[in-house]
Amino acid sequence: MARTDLSAQPMPRAGKALDAAVVAANADGNSFDHTGRRMLLLSNGSDAPAAVTVQIPAMVEGQDVVDLPVTVPANDSLLLPPFSAVYRQPNGKVYIDYADVTDLSVAVLELPA
Numbered sequence: 408m409a410r411t412d413l414s415a416q417p418m419p420r421a422g423k424a425l426d427a428a429v430v431a432a433n434a435d436g437n438s439f440d441h442t443g444r445r446m447l448l449l450s451n452g453s454d455a456p457a458a459v460t461v462q463i464p465a466m467v468e469g470q471d472v473v474d475l476p477v478t479v480p481a482n483d484s485l486l487l488p489p490f491s492a493v494y495r496q497p498n499g500k501v502y503i504d505y506a507d508v509t510d511l512s513v514a515v516l517e518l519p520a
Contacts (some may be wrong), residue, residue: 410502411435413447421515425484426450429512436504439515441495446518447487447503451479452510459511462502464492479511489518 411433416423416427429450437443463473472493479485494501505511 410438411500412438412500413439413513413515415439415442415515418446418516418518420519423516428514428516430514432505432511433513434504434505434508436502437513438450438496438500438502440488441492441499441501442517444489444490444518445501446489446516447501448484448485448514448516449477449479449487450484450512451481452512454481457511460504460506460507461487461490461494462478462496462504463493464496481517486516 416428425448429448436518449459457479459477459479462475463474465472477485477487490501496502
């Protein structure tokens with residue numbers, strides 16, 4: 408299996424029901440197109456915290472920049488704000504990896520222009 412691309416869902420000015428927005432996280436990771444206006448929603452239905460990593464493909468003085476580790480609390484959700492250009496892969500996407508996808512759901516929400 409391969410990394411699965413997530414489609415961005417527009418955030419209307421009137422709001423959006425977040426529980427209807429999520430899909431199951433892919434064990435091989437997910438990705439989405441970087442626009443600078445897209446947020447990542449992570450929803451953990453497990454009784455244990457979930458470890459998520461957002462890759463950073465940048466280098467500083469020949470050294471890799473450390474990827475962003477994120478912990479989603481047990482039975483809770485976490486909304487990450489729009490990602491800066493440092494998270495953009497050479498193909499224009501943002502990559503998300505998961506330690507375990509059991510009861511983990513994800514969505515990409517796009518802010519209005």
